[in-house]
Amino acid sequence: MAKVAIVTGGTRGIGEAVSLALKERGHTVVANYGGNDERAQAFSQKHDIPVYKWDVGDHEATIAGCEKVAAEIGPVDIVVNNAGITRDGVLHKMSFEDWNDVMRINLGGCFNMAKACFPGMRERKWGRIVNIGSVNGQAGQYGQVNYAAAKSGIHGFTKALAQEGAKFGVTVNAIAPGYIDTDMVAAVPEPVLEKIVSRIPVGRLGQAHEIARGVAFLCSDNAAFVTGSTLSINGGQHMY
Numbered sequence: 001m002a003k004v005a006i007v008t009g010g011t012r013g014i015g016e017a018v019s020l021a022l023k024e025r026g027h028t029v030v031a032n033y034g035g036n037d038e039r040a041q042a043f044s045q046k047h048d049i050p051v052y053k054w055d056v057g058d059h060e061a062t063i064a065g066c067e068k069v070a071a072e073i074g075p076v077d078i079v080v081n082n083a084g085i086t087r088d089g090v091l092h093k094m095s096f097e098d099w100n101d102v103m104r105i106n107l108g109g110c111f112n113m114a115k116a117c118f119p120g121m122r123e124r125k126w127g128r129i130v131n132i133g134s135v136n137g138q139a140g141q142y143g144q145v146n147y148a149a150a151k152s153g154i155h156g157f158t159k160a161l162a163q164e165g166a167k168f169g170v171t172v173n174a175i176a177p178g179y180i181d182t183d184m185v186a187a188v189p190e191p192v193l194e195k196i197v198s199r200i201p202v203g204r205l206g207q208a209h210e211i212a213r214g215v216a217f218l219c220s221d222n223a224a225f226v227t228g229s230t231l232s233i234n235g236g237q238h239m240y
């Protein structure tokens with residue numbers, strides 16, 4: 001059944017692939033983005049998907065943004081919390097801002113989006129929330145105490161909210177991507193990335209569409225009995 005879906009960070013990388021996959025499956029997709037106007041406009045024109053700008057780490061802005069989407073497009077039944085940033089650095093060099101920005105956007109964004117959209121899903125007795133976690137939230141990663149903590153938090157958030165949504169037909173699941181060929185991973189210094197890829201059993205980076213297919217499944221009616229789960233898509237890097 002066609003639904004209205006919001007994909008946060010939905011104009012680039014994994015988010016772009018998710019927006020396209022949900023549109024292909026007949027949903028009315030809205031892509032949220034936080035900063036890059038040029039990329040967002042190009043994405044919107046190319047794929048005929050409306051884009052809405054707000055910072056998911058900003059509680060009031062998120063509530064207002066989701067209200068605007070509901071008024072202009074329709075009640076939101078699918079949320080994909082994909083927006084995320086990295087501010088990598090070893091702890092002794094990491095600033096409080098680098099810690100706080102990552103927690104505020106990556107983990108706080110999931111709370112803010114759920115506050116905006118979960119009550120309506122609960123009332124309408126159908127909903128899908130898919131949170132994009134990370135292999136680094138499961139296994140940890142040198143130089144990422146902020147990101148690993150936020151992503152690990154996403155996995156806990158998912159399991160808790162799944163329990164609250166279950167009897168209302170609202171499923172809440174997570175995907176834990178491994179290293180995917182996106183701008184975010186391209187920013188990892190080459191020698192470091194080479195070492196990481198050498199430890200991925202499948203022997204390559206993942207592709208954004210390989211994550212998007214998992215998201216599309218979790219958003220479908222076929223996944224009605226799947227809730228509180230984490231689907232790891234990481235080429236065998238971490239078998240959890």
Ligand code: CAA
Pocket residue numbers: 086088089090093133134135136141142143144147177178179180184185188189192196
């Ligand atoms: N384990 C143990 N020691 C390590 C290590 C590791 N994994 N990586 C580096 N070190 C050591 C180095 O060997 C070096 O030791 P020596 O000084 O004794 O030689 C020391 O730590 C300093 O290393 P760097 O030169 O790398 O330190 P830096 O301060 O210049 O950089 C860093 C640190 C920014 C964290 C850099 O190592 C880095 O970018 N690492 C990659 C982090 C990463 O994987 N990010 C993922 C981003 S993508 C993503 O997050 C998406 C997703 O969900 C998967």
